[in-house]
Amino acid sequence: MASLTPQVTTPAGSAPARGGRPRRPRVWRGVVLVIAAVYFLVPLIASFVFTVKAPNQGFSLDAYGKIFSAEGFGGSLLLSLGLGIATIVLVLLLTLPAAVAVRLGAPRLRPVLEVVCTLPLVVPPITFVAGISTVLRWGPDYLASTPFYQTIIAVQNPDFPVVLVLAYVVLALPFAYRSLDAGLGAIDVRTLSEAARNLGASWPHVLLRVIIPNMRSAMASASFLTLALVLGEFTIARLLSFETFPNWIYRISGSQAQVSVAVSVFSLLITWLLLLALSSAGARQRSGV
């Protein structure tokens, strides 16, 4: 192979001045970032402008004030928060022992749990709710003479639809399990629990006094993700006809466009705050405080 060096000479004029650092990459990077900034910021800014633009006065925050007085706001928000808390409790109760078990004694269960926690991601929620609504519709016909009948009626109580909690737990499982599993991986749960067992602690004691205190940030992150999911969930609640917060936004949009956009901006802010809390909790965990 011929040597290439001597033949190649750069024209003097095109040599970059000092340092000879290539300029081109910075240009495309700038273009990409500017386009992205426009695409992602304009809707946010425009939404805000939309909500404060009053027909005659020019600027008004009325739309935000109206959120709180609008009919159904308090009830639906409280319902969504209540559902969120119930879902968090249930999902933690179910996944924490399972995640600890997989780490400690039954690694062969891991693939099973992986599949179980991937299914809700592969199966679209709307197909899930199609199944649920069919069960709820058919159930009473077949189970009329059994105690299950009462159960089926009870889970659909519009004041607190337990059926939504059950469905949301399934949707939240993948996120909760992954974040708990990651948290357990970070604290070396085996050594910790063996040390505690060695000192004579019982298993429930190990779980409550040793593992959970060390898992606070992983549990917090699982809880935040679950809460964000429940507060934003629309499909299942709408198809089962329960008025959760997102459904309320949808219902009032027909009559009060500004208010519904204001609520959208508002709910985005809530998500922001939740995720900021989440990432700062993560940062605290990393810094070991």
Add this chain to the structure above:
Amino acid sequence: MNGARVEFRGLRRRFGSTVALDGLDLTVEPGELLALLGPSGCGKTTALRCLAGFEHPDEGEILVDGADITRVPANRRDAGMVFQSYSLFPNLNARDNVSFGMRVRKVPAAKRHARAQELLELVGLPSVGDRYPHQLSGGQQQRVALARALALEPRVLLLDEPLSALDAKVRVTLREEIRRLQLSLGITTIFVTHDQEEALSMADRVAVLRDGRLEQVADPATLYDRPATPFVAEFVGAMNHLPGLVSGDRVTVLGQTLPVEGRAPATAEADVLVRPEAVLVTPDSEGDGIVMVSSFRGSTARLRVRLGDGTEVLADVPGHDSARFAPGTAVRVGLVERPVLVSARSEPGAAAAVPEPDVV
């Protein structure tokens, strides 16, 4: 394949407020293996990367066989490079890694595979062609990287601490092999390292860098026996600084009077530089010194001896003798009768014992 002459002329490069290269002038002769040696941050890697085209000097130029290549893009330079570690393309097997440069140059597949096989045999890995990098050991990866660097028959080979991520044993075998290959190919080679033993054992000449400047360039024996500056003396091998009194061309140290090597300093009080292996110790209950620490290294043992006046001296004794020099043993200390280097006393009265920096 024959080697090219490489010249660095007044190379300067700064990164923000740190000066990596501060006017480096250095010529590498055709076919020689030159080691660039120095502590981290001395600019040795920057110099190499300027030659490879990954860095661009703020000032100065680089000549290969007299042609200025300072502004030639990195992908058109005639220099093969081996990186510190993990530089093999993870998605290509060993054969495709080696033939990468030929693929870029549109060499037909059959031809480049045959050539890659040749190169893999050259580096002693005839049967790993189908393996992916993560299936190779660290030493094997570096051999493949060497084969890849040689694939385009460059006239300069650049090695950027290629052994530093390897086990001690692999390191020694591989450096012998690199040297053997380099001699048989006659390729000009620049080898960056912070390991003085590596530099001394492999290189034709060693260039010691400090703060972006050249301290000394010489063959290993000269560098070791006659360091041009105290920095080189400290950095290459271990060195005792013993207080001495100069008179004329002789110096009195530890009660012995020895001839001075090179120029004697103007002042009478001076530091006498003595290698640990030039210090003679014998067990003697009447002796002035006491062994403080003894670290066994196999063929030798290095002793730290404290003398009556508080001076500490490093001394090497044969390994099989180390039992006689357990800590606490009283010893007599002398020096081998031969000319010694003397430098002006840097810190008057300071204890002369050298902390062990890079001793192996």
Add this chain to the structure above:
Amino acid sequence: MRDSRTGSKSRWAAAPLLAFVVIVFGVPMLVLLGGTFTKEGTFSTANLTESLQGAYLTALLGSVKISALVAVLGAVLGTFLAQAVVTSRFRALREAVLTASGVLANFGGVPLAFAWIATLGNSGVVTTTLGLGDYGWSLYNFWGLTLVYLYFSIPLQVLTVVPALDGLRPQWREAAQNNGASTWQFWRYVGIPVLTPALLGGAVLLFGGAFSAYATAQAMVGSTVPLVTLKIADALTGNVLIGHENVALALSLDMIVVAGLVMAVYLPLQRRSARWLR
């Protein structure tokens, strides 16, 4: 051995979770399957046949089409954005983009639709300011929906691909240059192949997100863009025709099959593209 001693006991700790999933997830899925193949009380494939005809088929294909488009566009654009951020020297920019991506990737559903309606809808701020209406602009069609879906898809792709981009070692680019490769050749032979597993994974996630999206479409386009999720919802709520509940189940089964098919294409591709990892 520890496993034999505590293994059987600790396995029971996972039992409530598994039982819960079997009942709450498994039973509806079984009922879904059963209902699909039941018509007027007897076994029948009529529902399935109907779900693959006419407007239902159009909707299913429409969903696949928009999801595939969003997956490809989102994966490509998201990767460019991620690369711009990763190679930037400003640490703050990187942190800001990653945090914003975390938020925006979760910004779906009804609020997203309203934000876009307020921006580019018929009386949206940008529409009225620039007078886009005069040029026949409408957000409520296939392309408008694509634009909106990308709003959460691109950030999701950024989150997926940033770790992979961080894993591209600078030595690889330098080694490629050293072997005479141009920037394009580096990406062609090394960069893109190394990123492919992550890109494929991201594209599948994006496809799934767009395919199962319902809230945004419902709030934004109603039924002007035929989508399978909208059809299922209509049939379930008896919005269009009474007695089509079982067609909704059949459509749901179609969706699950499509999702399964995507996985069936994805997994071997993934394995092939990542063969150098094993």
